Amino acid sequence: MAITKIPVGEAIEVLVNWIEGNFGVLLDLFSDATDYMISGLNDTLLLFPPIVFALIIGIAAYFIGKKDLKLAIGSTVGLLLIENMGLWVLSMETISLVITSASLALIIAIPLGIVSAKNEFAYHVIKPLLDLMQTMPSFVYLIPAVIFFGLGNVPGLVATIVFAMPPAIRLTTLGIQQVPKELAEVADAFGSTPWQKLTKVELPTALPSIMAGVNQCIMLSLSMVVIAAMIGARGLGYQVLIGIQRVDIGQGFEAGLGIVIIAIILDRFTQHLTPK
């Protein structure tokens, strides 16, 4: 006797179609707004001639990295190499996508992390969702993103946000939960309001953990932005995809190298901004 298949896939399909049918206007609005943000940022980045941009980043690296000359020179040389490989415009597109999606992911993730640290019920709801989001193969996010937003940067951005949020939520929650009990008691014992307790004691104490989450979020955004090239997101990922399709090792490798350079710069910057 054959057991009837439970229609999990069908149910998700119905849900996605229902959202598409009923919230189409909202989705379009979101699509326009984010598209505007990405292209705006991209245009701003392209205003600078590559050599100027590379120098600015180098100087910034020098100060952020507490006079770390190696980081400063490495950043400038790396960016100039990207320009030299003819990948400048694509790289700026990738950076715009990463910054936009990581910012949006953090705007959602940090408050969610705080809520789930403060509220037992929220914690028990959010935790399994995070497990699901992190174990689900990242390609799966691409499908509903395409249905809702078509092909292009916006679905890539949405898939990236979903993919990059979990570690930021988790590390925010963890950071706040790990604030020593006595410190939380200090806040209460001196008569802090819940908001004062959060902003003056808990968040500053949890900051190193939260910043680790920010760093993870940015790194995951970068990796997902590359994958999102499959649904038409622009940038270096697209170049990698073309490299695969044409079995062009040189082109694929160059684009890959560009991604690595951007990744290292973003990683070192966020790490140095974390208070020790």
Place this chain on the structure above:
Amino acid sequence: MLTGDFNIKSEKKIEVRNLTKIFGKKPKKALSLIETGSSKSEIFERTGQNVGLYNVSFDIYEGEIFVIMGLSGSGKSTLLRCINRLIDPTDGHILLDGDDVATASSEELREMRRNKMGMVFQNFALIPHRTVLDNVAYGLEIQGMSKEERDAKGKEAIETVGLKGYEDSKTSQLSGGMQQRVGLARALATDPDVLLMDEAFSALDPLIRSEMQDELLALEDKMQKTIVFVSHDLDEALKLGDRIMIMNDGKIAQIGTAEDILTEPADDYVSRFVAGVDRTKIFTAEAVMKRAEPVVSINSGPKVALQLMREHGISSIFVVNREKHVEGIIKVDDALKGSKEGKGLRDIMSDDVTTIHPDTPLNELIPIIENSSPLAVARDDGKLIGIIVRGSVLGALAIEEV
């Protein structure tokens, strides 16, 4: 329960009435069992709820240092945290200047915490990434005081605890003792009437702890705050407490002055508590002995012994050899007789000498010292390091007990 006659004539600052704290998810059932008089273990067996505080009532007077003592798990920290409601009591009342903390709204409670109560924590609990001054001014900052004003008050508090010059230091750069001074300054900065101190000195090493205790007493002389001090250390309690409350298993075992508790322990628990610390820890032979002077060398004669006894006004003297090992003791009568008859020290001294180790506890000395001849205190190598006479044992007891 035995309440010592307490003769400071002052107002009740904090009144705790029938305070009960039950840890667990079904406190109501346990509460009704307490009302019927079930014991803590019965309640745990029947409901699975853990009773932290069992119907506790007592008063704290204005301007006193009230020490809550007990071993871990006795409920002393829970009780302290009920006073400012860091832990919500399950039942009962805590009146601070007549206002009930237990039933206060969250706004009233916040006002009380801001203006009337300061707290000092066991592990200092300083906020990282804040300077000393910003830590001290925290209580003022959350009241919305301007930066100038709170910095001025913060500096004042820092000076009070002797940390002037460290205002801009990072707290992580300070030693434990200094960190706790910051903790104390933070509690003093808001100028509260009541200081709640939770094992405030327990994390410090003994020398610093003793120093901080002295300073707290000096500060209290000046400021006359009401201090509720939780401690597990009887020495500390005896030193600091105007009155001491000993807790056992969530109940009050005894409330009284140090003297009450030492001389009239209310029950077996208290007497064991007092016995354990008092006699073995503080009073050892070494603590009460006098220096081993004068002594007479075995090679000299009775005339020298008589001369030394006359000079020091004593009636007996120890005889030692060149290594300072005790050979015997000479009484003044024997020495007189010996000097008339021209005998040597060896012939007239008595070798009936009780020698004890410096670590011998006092309670073992008391029966030995009764026969009134002095005791010799010698180290493991036999070298005489001190003498104990009856008077020094009694003297030590008289000083330590008050």
